[in-house]
Amino acid sequence: MKWGVKQLTLMAMLVAIGTITSTLIWFPAGIAKAYPMQHAINVISAVVLGPVGGITVAFLIGLLRNILGVGTILAFPGGMIGAFIAGWLYRKTKKLFWAAFGEVIGTGFLGAIASVPIAYFFLGKSVAVFFFVPSFLVSTISGSxxxxLVISLLMKNEMMAKQMMSFQES
Structure with a gap:
């Protein structure tokens, strides 16, 4: 994967926004906290940068959130799986709906299920297979x-649409 200065700069900005907003914008969602901006950034990065760019941004946000103490290890499976599926579906369909849907499926279901063994091995918590699904769904649906809405508004401007698509990986 070869990224240019534009892509790396956009990635850094998205990571910074995702990290900062996780300390400011959240709400309780069952047993967890919902971070809708994380999921919004997953979709934005997946659409604009593709699946690998989306995974990279999600990983870096999760890493920084954990270092700063505002996240848990569960940020990794949900964010990264959701960003990958969002990017993959967008690349296949070129439809924003499918990118948002991919984030919901990837984070809300697959990421939640992947979090079960992680919770057991790293957090010492034994939970049922679908334990995380409701709270992950609340967070990812709101962010998606x-x-x-944000991407749809930006894409209505022809110049902005061209600029956003110029970031896409080859």
């Missing part, structure tokens, strides 16, 4: 809707 936000991303859908």
């Amino acid at each position: 809707i936000l991303a859908y």
Whole structure:
């Protein structure tokens, strides 16, 4: 994967926004906290930078959130799986709806299920297979809707649409 200065700069900005907003914008969602901006950024980065760029941004946000003490290890499977599926579906369909849907499926279901063994081995918590699904869904649905609205508005401007698509990986 070869990224240019534009892509790396955008990635750094998205990581910074995702990290900062995780300390400011959250709400309780069952047993967890919902971070809708994380999921919005997953969709935005997946659409603009592709699946690998989306995974990279999600990983770096999760890493920084953990270092700063505002996240848990569960940020990794949800964010990274959701960003990958969002990017993959967008690349296959070129439809924003499918990118947002991919984030919801990837984080809300697959990421939640992947979090079960991680919770057991790293956090010492034994939980049922679908234990994390409701709270992950609340978080990812709200963020995916936000991303859908933001990208839809930006894409209505022809110049902005060209600029956003110029970031896409080859």
